[in-house]
Amino acid sequence: MEISIIGSGYVGTTIAACFAEVGHDVVNVDIDEDIVTSLNDGEAPIHEPGLDELVEKHAGDRLRATTDYDAILETDATFLALPTPSEDDGHIDLSIMEAGARSVGRTLADKEGYHVVVTKSTVVPTTTEEVIAPILEEESGLELGSDFDVGMNPEFLREGSAVADFLDPDKVVLGSQTDRAATVLRDVFDPLVEQADSPPVIETGVREAEMIKYANNAFLASKISLANDLANICKEYDIDSEEVLDAVGLDSRIGSAFLGAGVGWGGSCFPKDVAAIVAAARDVGYEAKMLEAAVEVNDRQPVRMLDILRDHVDPSGARVAVLGLAFKPGTDDVRNSRAIPLIDALLDAGADVVGYDPVATENMRDHFPDIDYADSAAEALADADAALVVTDWDEFAALDDEFDAMTDAVVVDGRRIVSRRDGIVYESLV
Ligand SMILES: NC(=O)c1ccc[n+]([C@@H]2O[C@H](COP(=O)([O-])OP(=O)(O)OC[C@H]3O[C@@H](n4cnc5c(N)ncnc54)[C@H](O)[C@@H]3O)[C@@H](O)[C@H]2O)c1
Numbered sequence: 001m002e003i004s005i006i007g008s009g010y011v012g013t014t015i016a017a018c019f020a021e022v023g024h025d026v027v028n029v030d031i032d033e034d035i036v037t038s039l040n041d042g043e044a045p046i047h048e049p050g051l052d053e054l055v056e057k058h059a060g061d062r063l064r065a066t067t068d069y070d071a072i073l074e075t076d077a078t079f080l081a082l083p084t085p086s087e088d089d090g091h092i093d094l095s096i097m098e099a100g101a102r103s104v105g106r107t108l109a110d111k112e113g114y115h116v117v118v119t120k121s122t123v124v125p126t127t128t129e130e131v132i133a134p135i136l137e138e139e140s141g142l143e144l145g146s147d148f149d150v151g152m153n154p155e156f157l158r159e160g161s162a163v164a165d166f167l168d169p170d171k172v173v174l175g176s177q178t179d180r181a182a183t184v185l186r187d188v189f190d191p192l193v194e195q196a197d198s199p200p201v202i203e204t205g206v207r208e209a210e211m212i213k214y215a216n217n218a219f220l221a222s223k224i225s226l227a228n229d230l231a232n233i234c235k236e237y238d239i240d241s242e243e244v245l246d247a248v249g250l251d252s253r254i255g256s257a258f259l260g261a262g263v264g265w266g267g268s269c270f271p272k273d274v275a276a277i278v279a280a281a282r283d284v285g286y287e288a289k290m291l292e293a294a295v296e297v298n299d300r301q302p303v304r305m306l307d308i309l310r311d312h313v314d315p316s317g318a319r320v321a322v323l324g325l326a327f328k329p330g331t332d333d334v335r336n337s338r339a340i341p342l343i344d345a346l347l348d349a350g351a352d353v354v355g356y357d358p359v360a361t362e363n364m365r366d367h368f369p370d371i372d373y374a375d376s377a378a379e380a381l382a383d384a385d386a387a388l389v390v391t392d393w394d395e396f397a398a399l400d401d402e403f404d405a406m407t408d409a410v411v412v413d414g415r416r417i418v419s420r421r422d423g424i425v426y427e428s429l430v
């Protein structure tokens, strides 16, 4: 099939390369010339394991990129993989989606034959039908339901394992309003589903597909917050929370995934998506109490971490090493990293902060240009009065003699990853 994808970031590039891998002809449309050039040169514009190989393999053949929206005219379906950030009050900001839909609509005015426009981005329920579809109709002059249809196909990939997640999904969700659109979506996903050993395919309505994505992320984020709530209780009783949560996870009704207690969830999705569905629910008259509590628990974890630090060291004037700046290991992404509220609070308290991350230092410099950055964990720890471990990079598990170079070896571990205990003041957050 001929597929066009609007937006070539984490999601757009990954799905383009993977669709090409399963045999489709794909064109990426992005407003960023550098991204387009990089893709056409066979280089992935983002860092994801396995993506470089796929882009190199298919660029110039089944995969190409352009800034020209006219490219969508030669395709059967267009996926919108554009950002859906948060407004200050947590509501979803649809301005980029609306701009993309306007460009697609204007272009489709020249389309001969049927077309399906599929929302791939995470959008609150009714957005595709009540915001995107009317823009497409207005700009194209075409009729929804006969000249074209809309669909919704939420994405569940994780950063750091995006290619593997997309090619081998737990499920595929296809939301459509008409049989004709459902057939096109099925044709797009059939080759992927076949090679992925037939994961469940959920054919549903458009707003149901939109809601499944939020329910998924809200559930996972809440599961972590519940684990953190329970782990905080364990801490007060001096009970090993890992032992408790490992045992709880063995119940097949609960499962062990996403019970990793610690300093909480960050990243480009959980915080904005939980905030967006809470705000959307409020707009339709529902107070999402559980989700509000999940956010509250998450916001409190960094505060608890600093309280533990204060039990041992006065941060004012102290040199504090922050180990781990990325929102999770395996990525250089620092969006909503738990390191950000921690560093903010340390600076407010008058600490002298030195950060270290194996790959995310340059991205964190944009947030905190004035703190020190070390080239290794050893360098960060040298002469520090305390260390906060924020990201569970494997290399932090192996730290040992490096702690001996600290002035006061106070270590507060936000991810229960450090194994050294002797000769240091070690406190786990949970
Ligand atoms: N990142 C993830 O892990 C992930 C996973 C699942 C779902 N999502 C959702 O997917 C959507 C996209 O997220 P992302 O992380 O890929 O975003 P991103 O910021 O990495 O990429 C978006 C791309 O869109 C381009 N763009 C912006 N305006 C454009 C326009 N008018 N026309 C063409 N291109 C334009 C940008 O240049 C950029 O390359 C969001 O709704 C997000 O919530 C993200």
Ligand SMILES: O=c1ccn([C@@H]2O[C@H](COP(=O)(O)OP(=O)(O)O[C@H]3O[C@H](CO)[C@@H](O)[C@H](O)[C@H]3O)[C@@H](O)[C@H]2O)c(=O)[nH]1
Pocket: 122, 155, 156, 157, 158, 159, 160, 217, 220, 224, 257, 258, 259, 260, 261, 262, 263, 264, 265, 266, 267, 268, 269, 270, 273, 327, 328, 329
């Ligand atoms: O047991 C756990 C698991 C994760 N985290 C934290 O949770 C955050 C998110 O981690 P993860 O879900 O692995 O990364 P993302 O790439 O943000 O992926 C999430 O967000 C994506 C965008 O919507 C979805 O597609 C994915 O399914 C969903 O897992 C990170 O800060 C992790 O440190 C924990 O604290 N404990």
